[in-house]
């Protein structure tokens with residue numbers, strides 16, 4: 001069989017969906033993606049954190065991190081990809097790779113475990129990538145005041161802090177729009 | 191030709207015929223499309239490379255190639271870069287600096303706003 005060839009190739013753009021484990025990254029991607037989210041794995045090399053009992057110097061180990069993603073066709077020429085990635089310090093290497101060329105990032109927070117998003121916030125802050133912090137309203141209401149969350153995360157006023165529902169398509173759309181408006185603001189102020 | 195292990199572990203060995211330098215660090219959203227040459231050479235390719243050429247007759251991203259073929263993203267990336275160097279696929283990479291292009295961002299915003 002000789003495969004036949006079509007001709008369109010859209011320009012890909014991407015937004016990173018980050019946050020701690022189980023905060024709703026995959027749920028958010030599924031809510032708005034036009035394809036069933038796909039999953040792929042990336043191998044990352046990390047130094048193990050603990051010195052073992054025999055006192056050996058930590059060895060480098062290879063861990064596999066799942067990356068799931070979906071996409072939205074913007075128009076004939078542009079295709080938006082959403083990459084969901086677990087955020088941990090030791091995945092920094094993968095993030096650098098993933099974030100290169102991204103339009104921005106959505107950092108999802110579960111207020112019951114606020115600290116889990118620190119590495120992501122920290123990373124995007126340092127990388128200079130426009131990002132928005134989005135509180136996933138698991139229980140339908142906030143368990144902390146927004147100002148407290150902002151304080152706990154130590155994010156400046158330039159970082160939008162919103163609430164959303166990862167299960168609702170339009171809510172995810174609006175969260176992504178907040179990311180893009182932050183990107184736009186950055187682009188026009190340069 | 192039993193090149194499966196080689197293609198997985200040291201793909202650069204397979205690229206001696208490369209015609210242009212290709213960054214092996216392709217962004218994972220890079221679009222991949224099989225070329226006429228790739229389609230014509232399909233039968234002579236082996237394993238993952240054949241799968242990729244067959245799959246990408248419809249444009250898709252490196253990430254989709256990895257997910258659909260069950261490859262680690264890093265492996266998919268290298269295989270695609272090498273197929274591109276050999277002219278079997280054409281890659282369409284993201285445009286650098288697009289995040290700094292207000293007109294483009296506005297266009298994406300308008301389209302996204304229209305989603306219901």
Ligand SMILES: Nc1nc2c(ncn2[C@@H]2O[C@H](COP(=O)(O)OP(=O)(O)OP(=O)(O)O)[C@@H](O)[C@H]2O)c(=O)[nH]1
Pocket residue numbers: 019020021022023024025026027028084086136137138139165166167
């Ligand atoms: N009630 C409620 N449950 C939610 C919400 N968002 C996610 N969940 C549930 O929370 C669990 C974790 O959500 P996921 O989307 O898998 O989270 P994740 O961030 O992708 O998790 P990891 O990939 O494991 O890090 C799932 O069982 C979801 O169904 C929400 O807004 N409300």
Ligand SMILES: [Mg+2]
Pocket residue numbers: 025026027068084
């Ligand atoms: Mg997930």
